[in-house]
Structure formats: structure tokens, C-alpha cells
Amino acid sequence: MNRIIYSPNRDDFENPDEIADFIINFEDSLMLSRFEPDSENIQFDILRLDMDGCFPADLGETFCAGIRNPATGWFVTAQEQNITGLPEAHSASQIWEFTRQADGSYQICNSFTKQCMEVQDFAVQGVDSNIFPGEYTGTTAQHYYIYSDDGVYYLKPVCSELYVDMAQDTGNLAVWTRRPQWQPQQFDLQIFPDGDINLDGAVTILDVIMLQKWLLQTGDLTYWKNADVHKDQQIDIFDLVTLKYQLIHSVNE
Ligand SMILES: [Ca+2]
Numbered sequence: 689m690n691r692i693i694y695s696p697n698r699d700d701f702e703n704p705d706e707i708a709d710f711i712i713n714f715e716d717s718l719m720l721s722r723f724e725p726d727s728e729n730i731q732f733d734i735l736r737l738d739m740d741g742c743f744p745a746d747l748g749e750t751f752c753a754g755i756r757n758p759a760t761g762w763f764v765t766a767q768e769q770n771i772t773g774l775p776e777a778h779s780a781s782q783i784w785e786f787t788r789q790a791d792g793s794y795q796i797c798n799s800f801t802k803q804c805m806e807v808q809d810f811a812v813q814g815v816d817s818n819i820f821p822g823e824y825t826g827t828t829a830q831h832y833y834i835y836s837d838d839g840v841y842y843l844k845p846v847c848s849e850l851y852v853d854m855a856q857d858t859g860n861l862a863v864w865t866r867r868p869q870w871q872p873q874q875f876d877l878q879i880f881p882d883g884d885i886n887l888d889g890a891v892t893i894l895d896v897i898m899l900q901k902w903l904l905q906t907g908d909l910t911y912w913k914n915a916d917v918h919k920d921q922q923i924d925i926f927d928l929v930t931l932k933y934q935l936i937h938s939v940n941e
């Protein structure tokens with residue numbers, strides 16, 4: 689099966705299911721036409737229907753962030769059996785590592801447990817399918833497209849056309865039909881900056897000390913990827929020198 693990513697404006701369709709009846713026809717140029725039973729056109733899988741025709745946001749290959757619902761102020765929190773919104777706790781249960789996939793979606797794993805946000809049963813039961821902490825196996829129920837709109841983010845699992853939604857009473861995280869400007873589906877990403885090795889939200893002398901200790905083999909790094917300032921996949925003295933330089937430079941500004 690040939691594959692193409694197609695991003696229609698859903699308002700063009702009276703019924704979104706019609707989209708599945710479209711086929712791609714190319715000879716001299718690419719065009720869309722309605723499916724006819726006797727057509728000899730080539731049929732494609734539609735891999736992705738994007739939010740309002742927008743492409744997903746590219747926020748970098750990998751980063752750590754807190755995921756906050758602005759309406760409640762609650763942060764997405766990993767618990768033993770579930771993922772739910774809770775007040776800010778400044779704990780690892782609210783720090784999530786995002787890793788970009790080849791299709792532009794993100795794997796979202798808790799920085800402490802390493803378990804990832806997973807949609808129950810690929811959302812086959814439809815709305816209200818729960819999101820729970822699962823061992824990462826790389827399925828489409830564990831990858832999310834991130835859409836940016838009006839200063840907030842929306843998350844859509846690759847396996848479904850439903851969106852991540854935080855219940856405003858219980859905080860539970862599940863998937864629901866998208867509603868534009870719908871507060872339960874809006875999220876801030878509070879990204880920990882490069883050089884913030886101890887994940888306290890700022891690059892300070894404490895990060896320099898943590899890296900120094902690690903290089904002397906007398907301490908651990910909370911998040912080693914933020915210590916790799918040079919992005920060469922290894923932590924060494926050059927990262928420390930640059931981090932120190934950047935810190936002194938920022939203090940003097
Ligand atoms: Ca820090």
C-alpha cells in the first residue's frame with residue numbers, strides 16, 4: 689500500500705467519514721477525486737488528519753517538560769496505575785520526557801518511572817478511553833501529535849482522532865472528541881531548558897556543581913541530556929566549560 693500524509697480542512701466534508709472514500713490520483717499532477725468503484729486509481733492509506741489543517745509542532749528531538757492544564761492549574765502526574773492531573777508537586781512524577789518520532793509525533797515517558805502515556809486499547813471503545821502509564825513498546829497508542837494554537841497545546845494520540853482531555857473535576861486523563869478552545873484539552877508545556885541538569889526549572893550554579901561532581905564520579909545527573917550542552921551524545925569537560933561560560937555570561941548581562 690502506498691502512503692501519503694493528507695491534511696484536509698474537515699469543514700469541507702459534511703461527514704468526516706467521507707474522507708475515507710477519497711483516493712489519490714496522480715498522472716501529471718497530484719489531485720484528489722471521489723472514489724468510483726470502477727476507478728483504476730491507486731488507493732492510499734490516510735495516515736494523519738491534522739487539527740484544523742495544521743501540521744504538528746516540532747519542539748525538538750528530545751526535552752523534558754511539565755504538562756499543565758491552564759484552566760485547573762493541575763499538572764499531568766504519573767501514579768502507580770493511572771495518570772491524572774494534580775497540583776504542582778515539584779516531583780519527578782510530573783516531569784515528562786518527550787522524544788520525537790520519524791512521523792513527527794512524540795513518545796511521552798515519565799522521567800522517573802520511564803513508563804509512558806498510553807491510550808487504553810488504542811481507543812477502540814471511543815471517547816473516555818483512559819490514558820494510563822504503560823511500558824514503552826512503540827505502538828501508536830503511545831505516540832502523540834502536538835498541535836499549537838493560540839498559545840496552548842493540544843495532544844492527539846496517533847492511534848485515534850480523539851484528543852487528550854483532563855477532566856476538570858477528577859483530573860483524570862482520557863481521550864475525547866475535539867472541541868475547539870475547549871479548556872480540558874488545552875495544555876502548557878513547561879520545558880526545562882538546556883543546561884538545567886537537576887530539573888529545577890532554571891540553569892544555575894547548582895547545575896554546574898552537579899555536572900562537576902558527576903565528572904569526578906562523586907554524584908549523579910538528574911537528566912543527562914540537558915548536561916550534553918554540545919549535543920554530541922557524550923558528557924565531558926567541554927560541556928562543563930561551556931555551561932560555566934554561559935552561566936557567567938548570563939549573570940553579567
Ligand atoms: Ca537547574
Ligand SMILES: [Ca+2]
Pocket residue numbers: 915916917918919920921922923924927
Ligand atoms: Ca557533550
